Amino acid sequence: MSRLMEQLRSEPASELVMDTQCPFCSVQCKMQIIEHKVDGAQSPTYSVIPKPNLASEGRLCIKGMNAYQHVLTGERILHPMLKKDGTFVRISWEEAYELIIHKFNDIRSQYGSDAIALYGGGSLTNESAYVLGKFARVALRTKYIDYNGRFCMSAAASAGVKALGIDRGLTNQLSDIEQARCIVLAGTNIAECQPTLMPYFTRAKENGAYIIAIDPRETGTTRIADLHLRVKPGMDATLVNGLLKVLLEEDLVDRDFVQQRTKGFAELKSHLEGLDLTEIAELTGVSAETIRQAAAAYGKAPTGMVFTARGVEQQTDGHMSVRNFINLALLTGKIGRPGCGYGAVTGQGNGQGGREHGQKADQLPGYRLIENPEDRAYVAGVWGIDPDELPGKGVSAYEMLVKVHEQEIRSLFVMASNPLISNPNANLVQEALEKLEFLVVADFLMSETAQLADLILPASAYLENTGTLTNLEGRVLLREAARPAAGEAKPDWEILCELADRLGRGAYFAFSSAEDIFNELRLASRGGVADYYGITYERLRKEEGVYWPCPEPDHPGQKRLFETSFPLPEGKALLTPVDNHLPKEQASPEYPLYLTTGRILTHYLTGVQTRKSHSLAARDVESFVEVHPKTAKKYRLDEEALVKLESRRGVVYVRCRYNADIREDTVFVPMHWGDTQNVNKLTLDALDPTCKMPGFKVCAVNVSPFVSEFY
Template identity: 75%
Template structure:
């Protein structure tokens, strides 16, 4: 089975070999990594065992309806009829926007594109968003505003080796994208100075030359300190800022007025270390900045990313070899998933649903009147709030587990329980699926063909390696057949997944994320193609912004970013800062990796990292069960002493549910620009359960 890993955004290629013992019929599996430019033939432990959840997980094999609290198998015909009748009745009683659609960043480009079309054409609802809102929305919105384009990496991955200084902000590549680590180690071996910004020590910070253990939520303020030093030391690229940016005078005045001592106090980083970081980056001939969820999953994540982009622009380190910015995408198709219509405000190709020209063009591709297209909806968590208020009465969830991935999980559980009808399409029985009224069995990655776009903006083709088991169907086929049942089938007539991609190519043509020049034949022959790729035969743009930015006068936008504190502050009742993240052996809500025996046994339960000094204050011993409480709820996990974490901070991973679901604790304040929740900072108390 030739395939690629379903997990992170590197999208490593591999071959899974299944051999059956003729005596007892049992299967054994072996996995061979195969070459692609991003992974260079590497696999991490998650990729090596990714097949296990496909073959050993509790697969959903038949449509099932909940009756008297139990799921019973029903036919596909009955399932489609039930869903269509329920959603139609809700639309007639409460209006079409009473039904919402909730997607996922693991869907192929074809399925993501079709889900957006399904919501707006088949259901005719404005309420669609996806779990990528919690992954990339801060970096995406900042990239569009500052640079004019949101692509994960502005240059090709090979440029990492050419960088003389690399800033890794809020990203733990060693555990989240391990197969990328050799690129950074190669750069370091040739003399690159690596700066890691993270409140805790990780495999990534241990690789760095300098670790800035910033106070959670104060990243933007830290960058202001670095920018002020660049300005004071004459390390601003005056030619670049004059010719290729706008807003320099305002930023210069803002930075001149800042006080470095105050910044040091706010961030917990000394002036000396801030200066060392600024000088290393400012004096380097080439350099790159990478951000990820540690920076972005904050209520000021949008502005924080814009400040990191200030760092790039003030030094002119973009649009040339060894220079650029990268938002390290978390989900396998987090990049492509947001380009083609799953987000509340977007149409395919990064077109905007409220732009009349964009609406008219996409409507012409879809064969409908532009007036039929609904307007902009709301973000993923705000859909949960609307369900809680019963403004959304029915919900269709595809390839996502919102009960675990949203903040303030107790409210989300209450919201889902209030729905009149909940449908979940998935291939495993997730915590959200357990709450559903109807479950539709979908295919897993080994059975599902389509394209995915990795964190570079390189489009890759994943072939289906085996037939679908039981009665499971590909996501795109489920959507087409549901549209038929809803009486909108004429807009969803495709015989194969490639037909959908060809329509996507046309729908994206002329847009920011232009896929028109990419074909399945090219992807098979060339292994992958960067977007934008506007014409057949076009090589794809490997490095963005070499000559200009797609903004007025071709100039990028410098931004004045104020120092400010996170939305929620510690106090006597909740004296510690909780931050969340991932571990090497698990992925997102853990729904897939917890079904893999080899991955599950590496981390069988959740845990809390805490400094021994802090633990002593609260009579907590190492490896004991502790209670963590926030203003929203309480969980219980096992303690792990970590002398390298900040004494005011604890860390809990995000991969478990039930009474170990860290999102029971996180608060639901949202970034005003991109609607990203502030997962990385909330106030908690800790206590021993003994």
């Protein structure tokens, strides 16, 4: 018996039971963390128990099982800290607030309100996201606010609004997956990014589903597929054109659905008839025969679902790529009924709710638009201000940092985000942040961005604050605080409200609890696309989550969208021709390979939280580049050796891993590390013209052995 077990049995113990949910991906799995304190032991031990719930069905992945570690380690930011002579020193909250107000007022008086910008995060609760958006527009009166969800869901969000009239991650419940007889998984690695969802797909296979995976590399997700389309990076929209052309040629179109419930078929048909399948095969690297096989499987299936994620969306034509995948569902009538639908697999924990209530540059709560006069008037009425006081539309997250670089923006307030690692062209981003007159970061762990800050504010962690989050289905969940905040940390919304009070706008932020904020959010969203009015904390405690839209307290919440109509003119969805599109940056003799980026099982986003978990960090200590063995031989790359990756924008050094199932013209690097392994030093900063999503998934690079640097 181990010494620890002997101690646990022999010494008096006390327990703290914490009911919570995982802070990481969009499934938002429920769990119970138990803190065991033993007399005489130096520190407590912890055990984690998955809790039954409707999304994960009581499962937890390795990240969830270890999610307590980064909160309960000794690396927390516990007090406000001011940088003096390059070193952070502890100051009081009052000193921190006085400094912020002094700096903000000084910058506003010199350069105007728009010289201050706010940068939010997709892990904030709905309540904190709502207050952040309101703080920008009412307390600071700046138009410059955006958030890191711009890099996660903007392509799918804008495509869903245009084609379907609404942006909700999944148009149906997760339980519908098992009824689908064909499933298309496009640019999504659910096995590593949302692993607790995998049983839905394995059960679908057991029920006879045919699974098609679209990805340039083999992953845990593609391994469950019946057919894997190894598409050339950046050519997803073109590949779908091939699938649509075959559906048309083989008469696998649901003509009744198309006629009664969509618009634009004639234009789409004419466009597809003008395309050549042989040319599409050449452009995509997927044979015409394979394209025909995939189209037939999906077209002939009585039910089917299409899922996209960052592999499709993080491209300079991400918006139109998603539009084409939605065309696939609409042309076959596979939406708005059991076993059918389209879904964008949301990445961040509150990536869905975070973009609904005001963090985005163009939005007000409830998915209202800041440039729409009726929307402005309604929200201004809820907030008790004149609509003319509301600023206009700002710019996207990366564009905001370009304005920092150009010194149009002089001060940046970052909350729950790490833009130095998450933005493309990271060298330019670092230069921009270093130009700021005043950088404030509110977070609970030290990030690469926080290290550059003039002032750091300690925010509470997920175990310590109450609030709602909206999972990938559009199900609103309540996560209640399970322990007091560490040190002097405060909830994000409380920090903002106290700052607003010191700016003389406290009357508009007189909230005493997260529930107070949610009740105002309910009213601000009422009648909007993302209508939360019928959802209350009381309901969330009783019902374990409620789907939006939910317009009234007695409404059950809409679990499946579009059963009878679409919220667009005439109630019809919009089919749209999509041109074949080449990535903005092509391979060349100098940069002969395509780089694509993504996630791995053990880490999350920029790694700030997971790299602080000793159990997770030990599994993947450093970054790597995945290379086909033939490519490695060509460029003299030894397995497990350090290699140099270079693009037109920067250089990183990572460990080489062989993968015989990745395309020979493609290399893959995960996004979870900073410094010399920050892959976004390489990525292209070209943006999608519609949604301003950067093209993370495709840029041109060269690769060489690291040792050659010394010879």
